[in-house]
Structure formats: structure tokens, C-alpha cells
Amino acid sequence: MSAGGTGEPAADRGEAGGVRTALAGLTTRGRSFLAAGIAAAVCAYVLGQSDLLRVGLLLAVLPLLCAAVLYRTRYQVAGSRRLSPARVPAGSEARVHLRMDNVSRLPTGLLMLQDRVPYVLGPRPRFVLDRVEPGGSREVSYRVRSDLRGRYPLGPLQLRLSDPFGMCELTRSFSAHDTLTVVPRVHPLSPVRFSGEAKGYGDGRQRSLALAGEDDVIPRGYRHGDDLRRVHWRSTARYGELMVRREEQPRRSRCTVLLDTRGIAYEGAGPDSAFEWAVSGTASVLVHMLERGFSVRLLTDSGSSVPGEGSDGFAGSGPETADAAGLMMDTLAVIDHSDGTGLSRAYDVLRGGNEGLLVAFLGDLDEEQAAGVAKMRQRSGGAVAFVLDPGVWTREAADVPPAGDPYEERLRMLREAGWTVVGVPRGASPDELWRQADRERSGLAALGGEARGDTGMSGKAPR
Template sequence: MAAGQPGAADDGEDRGGLRAALSGLTTRGRSFLAAGVAAAVCAYVLGQGDLLRVGLLLAVLPLVSVAVLHRTRYRVAGSRRLSPSRVTAGSEARVHLRMDNVSRVPTGLLMLQDRVPYVLGPRPRFVLDRVEAGGIREVSYKVRSDLRGRYPLGPLQLRLSDPFGMCELTRSFSAYDTLIVIPRTEPLPTLRLAGEASGYGDGRQRSLALAGEDDVIPRGYRHGDDLRRVHWRSTARYGELMVRREEQPQRARCTVLLDTRRSAYQGAGPDSAFEWAVSGAASAMVHMLERGFAVRLLTDTGDSVPGAGPDGFAGSTQESADSAGLMLDTLAVIGQSDGEGLSPAYDVLRGGNEGLLIAFFGDIDEEQAAVAARMRRRSGAAVAFVLDSGDWGHGGDGPGSAGTEERLRPLREAGWIAVPVPPRTDLARLWQQAGQLRAGTQSAGSGGPTGFSGGWS
């Protein structure tokens, strides 16, 4: 059985043959069989032919039911369809089941049971009345999870029963589907900060285009280039079609850094600090893609999203939705690492200026704060949202609250816009607060240790 496509029960599961079918006799079937055998024995002892015929009838009826079910058990097909197949945490998805009786005889009573993880709720069970030959039955149920992840649905189990209720056979379909529960995302306000503009909007960076006849920089002709851009002098010189380079927008880059160190977070569950950080990274990533940035998702281990591109960045104008889906699928299953520091992520970032850097940190000590400070030197702008596990573990009244500002000081001195994250605070509010901090830095004067060139939206 495949999602959205009909399938049949797996023949390989019938290892016991008729023995397995006989084991499916119900209490009624076993009672009829026992009564038939007893009547036959009594008829033989007493020499009653009529009683023997009654005994044979009672014994043969459940055996015939077993034989019929054993012969026709593969004639039922099923399919499953998820709507939708990707949902955010806390949202519901509906699972549609369809059963087709592809045999020429009607079925008896059918009971469907779909296997689902306990996180999604109890196992759904449905009882279907007699399905006529060629008939179709459709049922559906809802699933919901507050925890992100990838959850298998299936395989579907089908229990067949004969019209007399003598025998029940349980068969499983072979295929299953996967429900992807992605982190919650929230819309973020558009903030305009001085410096380098974002995406393809106003003020975007452009590569220089030299338009003079003597200092033009041509390139080879590519399929689809306007023939009016052909530079004939260079064409004659190189012996192939050459075209003038025009102003090419340079796509602004953004790296979203997620701290996944197990030692940096305390607690578990949908309201834990780590889950907030994952949700925040997802929200920032989607927002920056919508603003036209090329976005890279990076973790403390130095890993980025597979398939995002040769440089790790993804999200062209045409593929931003696909890029967002790929990164959200990665965040749906991301877990906490056993790493002890942020050095692997710094090794990835120190290769050059990577544009805007948005980081979601857990607990950071002086050593890790120094590593984060060095990251700032390799970015055009840097914004950090720092979670304190002490605050989250005690509802904001724990011992970690007093030391939060002390932990942020090295980051701010290095040029980060560092924002503490109180328990269960909306990212949109903190996003706005980061913009206000930047505005305050600008009003105090640029060029100091906290100034930076770059922008974010």
C-alpha cells in the first residue's frame, strides 16, 4: 500500500498458511467446531445418523469460513493520503484512508487500524460494514503533535471477518507514509537599518559594469543573452561571440547560526529553551528568504543544510520556497549535539565576509563568548539572541537572571547586537528590540567598537 496509490496486502506475511488462518477462528467459530466434533462423536457412539449430519454441518461451517477468507484475503486494496504532509507544530493534519474491494464477492465486517506514534494520539480504529464487490469505503482521522519531528504513519492493519463471524484474519499492508512536523514560525517586522541593504531591494550591491569601448570587460555568449549586447570588437579578437557585462546584483547573504550544544540548554518539551531557539532560527530563516537574502543554516558543529548549494547558501528568487522547505525539514529533526564549543562554526565563518549573521545561543561562558566575538569580525552585521537556561528553568526568577547582562557584555563589546531572551517571549518583540538597540548605537555615534557596516530587514 502506497500513499495515494492502491496496494495489496503483503503475501510474505502469510507464513503459516492454513494454520495461521485456523488461528483466526473466533470464539463462535471454535464453539461451532467443538460442538460439531462432539456431535459427531456422540452420533458414532449412539449410532444416530441424523446427529452425525448435524455435527458435520456444525464442524464444516467454520472450516469453510476459514477456507474462504484464506483464499480471498488479498483482494482488498488500500491507500492513504495526508493533507497536508508537512505541518507546523501544534497544527492538525488529516489522514484519509480508502479501502477498495477489488474482488467479485462482498466482504464481511472489516476493522481498520492505522499505526501512529503515541505523540500523534491514540491509534485510530474504524469498523466498516459489508463492502460490496467493487465497492469503496473512505474514512479519515486527525493527527496533531506539539513536538516537531518526522513521524511514520502505518502500516495499515486490516481485520477481515466472514459473514457468520466464524473467523477473523488480520493482515498488514506493506507501505507507510511520513508526516513532517516543522517548528513553529512567526512573522517578523521589517526593520530597516543603516548600512548595506538587503536582498534585491533599494540600495543593493552591484558589480561594476564598465561601459567604455576601451575598458569594457566582456564575457562569453550564453544562451538567452540579448544579441544587442554583443561586443563585436572582442568577438573578432577572441573568435567567439562575446557580450558586454552589465550591472549584476550581488545577492545579500545571511547566515543563521543555531547553537545545539546539549550543555547549553536545560529541560525538554515544546516549551523548553532549545525548542524556542529552533523555532526562532526557523522564523529568522524564513523571514530573510522572503526579504531576498541568500540564507545558510549553520549549527555549532559546523554543519549546514545538505543540498543548499556549493557554498552552503540557498534561496534564489525562484527557489526560495523550496529552500525554506528544505531548511525547515532539517530543523524538524535537528537534535542537540554533544559538542562542547562553537569553534567548528567559527572555522566555517572565518573563510571570509559572510554578510549578516543571526545567532541563537544557549548558555555561553567566557571562552565561548570569546569565540563568538571572533565570529563578529567575519560578518557584515551580527545579531545574537541569547537564552539563559537558568532563567528558563526557573521562569525568569532563577539565579541565571542576574548574570545575563554580564554574559552579553563581551558580545556587545565585539560589535554584536546582543539581546537576552526571557522565557516564552515572542521573537517578533525581541526582533523589534534588536532594531531599537541598533538605532541607539547609531545615535550614540558610529565607528566605535559596536558599530558595523551591513544591514538586515
């Protein structure tokens, strides 16, 4: 969270620049004095006025003397920068703390401290430090804010030295940089239950047999607190110590979140665009599922995922949950449109089928792409799709949708394939649509239960 640089002040670098560097630091006032002095000296020579020559020499020498003294000044200073926090949601503020330490035995003169920041984070901050005593320090801070996610470099930190007369200013930079990561907004989601997520920890715990039969169990040593009814007597007699069965193995729920990043699937740009809504919705679902203890995987239309992600994704409800969420947010912070035209690569990744929950955020779909998404339903235990129609996001609220809009036809295709489908209107709340998807899934489940003659919550027909 912190980084910085230490070094000497502006004037103790660039010796090769010499006089040229010093003269380049002359301010408008210094250049004016120099020009007036030269003009007065020329006029004094032409007119033979010795007094005017003295005045001209004084005017010309003063800025040159100030530049020479300032250039030869040696300050030993150390600078550092600290971000709080280093990862911030879009639209929120972060504070940058700057610290300047005078590690020399001499007090500094007038210093101007400024930091380089991208224009999207705000204006360039500047601070004037009047005098820093030997061994002393000064701390200043400023705020940055961005509505656009991304990774933004901060620095290098710059010092500007000035003489008391304002004739010359010299600027030098430290070498250290920091990076501010602006991640997508994460909206809290309601705790709902979708089909396909009952294979995990907590209320939805399900266990599976390790091996087929009683003789094939893999025993382990007895531990304090184990149920004595699980003692495997045959292994106990063989090893001479209490052994218990390990036939029940907990299996964690899995969730794959698919983000459609195709550039042709979205229209518009900016923080209120459809693509930014999809990225924010993806981040919200990822964090929500991690907090519920799921093994979560992020997948894009190009088949890529988060660097360091395992085959089953990142596991939640553990000490590494915060780190996993951070890695996913860092990936989403810089994700951009892809050049792809289809979703076949994502389908190939899902062909293995983990029988987990699949949540997809999709842009515009043609008939072929919709058919490919429909086949993904066969590779998951449950599937929920949030479909963003570019026409809805770019059309004015009062405009009437065109007749024969293919958008509704695509939604119908996905519903017939078993997807729980929710159309995303412009500016909708992710939590509201999340609950709407749960209501639609519950309604479909109820209709399916009536069609099968179900009478209870167990999902089994009476005999």
C-alpha cells in the same frame, strides 16, 4: 504527497502458515465455542449421550468452519494513502485520506480498515467497511497532530477480515508507508533593517565593478532595452556589432543563521523548552530572509549545514525559494542536541567571512565560548545574537536571579565585541524580540554616529 499500496486482501498471503494462521485468528467467541464443543464431546463420550455429542460437534465445527472459509476467501483490493499536507508545522493538524478499491468481480464482506500511526500523533484510526461492491471504492479520512517536530512514519495500512458470526478475524498488511514531517513553528517577523544586509537586491541594492578599469570591462551584445550610454564603442568597432559594458554586477545580500545545538547549553525538554524556542526562531529567521531575497545559509555549532546547500546558501526571490525553505524546514524538523562542548567548528566555517548578516541563537555560554562567539563578529557585516539562559527558562517567575549571575556578563562581552544582543525570556514572542534587536541596533548606531560627529543618514562626517 501520496503513496499507497495495492494488493490482495488479508487472506491471500501467508499460505505457509496454513491451519496455524487460521486458528490464530479465532476471536474470544470462536475459542469459547471451540472449547465448549470439545468439552461437550468428551462429556457425551463419558456419559454415552449421543445427543450431547451432536451438540458438541456443532459447537466445535462452527468456529473451525468459519476460520477455514475466511482463510480461503480471495479478495482483490487496492489501498492508497494521501497526506494533506505532507509537511505541517508543530501544533497544526494534517489530514490523512485512505482509499480502498475493490478490483475483483466479487463483493467484499465485512472489512475493518486501520492505519498504524505513532502514539504522538494520536490514537490508531479504525474504520468498518460493511460491503464494497465489485469495482467500487470507499474513502475515509482521519486527522493527526503533534506538538513535537520530527518525521513520523504512517502505515502500513491493515485490513481485518471477519466472518458474519464473529468467530474469526484475520489481519493482513499492505507494504507501503508514508512519512509525515512536522516542522518547527514559523512566526512572521517584521521587516526591519540590520547593518550588514544592505548588499543585495531591492532597496538595499549595491553594485560592484566587474574589473578595475575602463579598458578591462567585459562587454556583451546589445539587448533590447539596454541603456545606450553603456555602449562600449571600442568593442563595437572590434566585433562589428553594438556591445555594452557589464561593469555593474548585482550582488545579493547574504545571511547566515547560526543555531547552537549543544546539549549542555539547554535544560528541559518538550515543546515549550528553550531549545525548541531556538529552533522555531531559527526557522522564522530563515524563512523571513528568504522571502526578502537574501542568500540564506543555516549553520550549527558542529559546522554542519543543509544537504545540497551551496557555498553562499540558498537564494531567495526565485522559483526555487519554496524548495529551499522546504529543505531547511526538513533539516530543522529532525535536528537534535549535539555532543559538542564549544563553537569552534562554526567559527572555522565563518573564517572565510562573507560580510553578510549573522544571526545566532545561542544557549548557555561560559567565558571561553563567549569569547569565541565575540570573534565571529569580525567575520560578518552585522551580527545579532539571541541568547537563551537555561536558568531563566527553568527558574520560576517569582524567583530572584542569583547575585553575580554570569549570564549578564556574557551579554556584556558580546555587546563590547559589536554584537546586537537580546536576552530571551521564557515564552517570548520571536517577532517582539526581532523588533527589539532592531531598536537596540538603531540605538547603538545613533550613539556611534554622535561619537563620530555624523549629521546625516549617509553615515559620512561633514568636511
